[in-house]
Amino acid sequence: MPEGHTVRRLADRHRELFAGGPVAAASPQGRFAVGAARLSGAVLVDTEAYGKHLLHHYDSGLTLHVHLGLYGKFADGDLPAPDPIGQVRLRLTNARHWLDLRGPTACELLDPPQVDELRARLGADPLRPDAKPEQAYARIRRSGNALAALLLDQSIVAGTGLIFVLEALYRARIAPTMPGRELTEAAWQAIWDDLRQLMAQAVVTGRIDTVRLEHTPEAMGRPPRVDRHGGEVYVYRRPGQPCLVCGTAVSRGELAGRNSYWCSVCQA
Template sequence: MPEGHTLHRLAGLHDSRFGGHRVRVSSPQGRFAAGASRVDGAPFERAEAHGKHLFHFYGPEVVHVHLGLYGTFTEFPLPPQEPRGQVRMRLIGPDTGTDLRGPTACELLTLDEVTALRERLGPDPLRADAEPERAWTRISRSRTSIAALLLDQKILAGAGNVYRAEVLFRHGIAPYTPGRDLTEQQWKLIWDDLVELMADGVRVGRIDTVRPEHEPEAMGREPRQDRHGGEVYVYRRANAPCLVCGTPIATADLSGRNLYWCPECQS
C-alpha cells in the first residue's frame, strides 16, 4: 500500500496540473458515474492529502480517494486515448489528464464529511497543521507495541510499513516496546525524523532512510535492488547483515504485516 508521501506527491502533482481550471470528470468504468457527473465541468480548487487519503476540492463537494493496495493514477497527454482497463475516474485538465484504477475508495463527500473523516485520523507528519501531541497522548497510555501503534492510522496518519521499520531502527527502539514505555523525548525524535524523511520522500518519489556514512558509495557496497527502491536499513532485508553492526536482520509477523529490525542495534 502506498505510504503517505505518495499521496502528498500526488496532491502536489494534481494541484499543479488541474488547480484553478475547470476540468472534465468521468467514470469510464461506471462505478463513480453519479459522483463524476456532479463535479464534471466544475473548477478544480485544490488537492490535499491527509495520511493515505487524497482529496480533490470542488467548492462544497470533494472527491475522496483511498488507493488501498492496488489503486494507481496514470497520467496521460492530450488528446486522450480511449480508456484501457477498469478506469474508475478520468480527470482531464487543460494540458493533461489522469486515470484512476483500482482504488479502495473513490467517492463524493461534503466538506463536513471530509472534516469528520480527518478527525478520525491521527496527525500527519507532512501537514503543517499536524498536532503530534495528539498521537503522543494515545501512545503514552498504550500497552500495545510501538511497532503496531505506528501503523494505526487513527494514531499516526501516513506512515506505513517502511517508515515504521526504518524510524525505529534509526532511533534504536525495539519494535515490541509498549507505547507507554517510550519516553516523550523518544517520541519527539521519532516524529521529527518522520517529518524529515517523509518530506524527502515527497521530493524524490522514493523512500531513502540511510545516513550518508551508510550509503553504497561510502560503504563500498552494491546499491539496493528492490521494487520498492530507495536505500534502507532493515525493511525487506531479512537475514541480510545489518549495515551498522553486521547482525542478521530479523523478521516476524505483527498484526498481519512483516516487521523488520536489528536484534543488536534495537535491543
C-alpha cells in the same frame, strides 16, 4: 499500499495539472458514473493530502476523496487522452491534460461535514504543518500494544506505512515490539522529527531512503539495494542480511499481522 509521501506527490501533481479551472469527469468503468456527473464542470480549487487520503476540493462545495489502497493507481498525460484501457474508475480532463484512476479502495464525493469527519478520525500527519504530535503521543503512552503497531495505526499517525515505521524505529534504536507506554516523551519527539524529515525527503525524491550518509552504498563500497520498492534502508525486507551498522543478521517476525524487521543488537 502507497505511503503518505506518495499521496502528497499526487496532490501536488494534480494541483499543477488541474487547479484553477473546470474539469470534465467520466467513469469509463461505470462504477463512479453518478459521482462523475456531479463533478463534471466544477472548478478544482485545491488539492490536499492527509495521510494516505487524497482530496480534491471543488468550487461546488464537493470534495473528491480517493484512497488508493493496495491496488489503486493514477496515470496522467497531455491531451489527446488515450482510449480507456482496463477498469478506469474515473477520468478527469481539462483543456490540456487527462488523469485516470484505477482500482482505488475509495473514490467518492464528500460534502464539507463529511470531510471534517474524515480529518477528525485521522492522526497526526508528519507532512502537515497543522499536525498535533502531542495528541499522538498521549494515545501511545496509554497503550500496552507494540510501538510499531501503534505507529501504523492511521488514527494515531497518518501517512506512515511499514517502511517508514520500521526504519524510524531502527534509527531510534527502539525495538518494534516495545510497549507504547514505555516510550519516553524525548524518544517520541526524536521519532516524530525523524519521520518528518524522512517523509519530506521522500516527497522530493519520490523514493524512501533512510540510511545515513555513512551507510550509503558509495560510503560503504557495497552494491546498491535491489528491490521493487527502491531506496536504501536499514532493515525493511532485509531478513538474514547483515545490519549495516553492527553486522548482525536482520531479524524478521510477524507483528500485528504484518512482517516486521529489526536488528536484535542495535534495537535491543
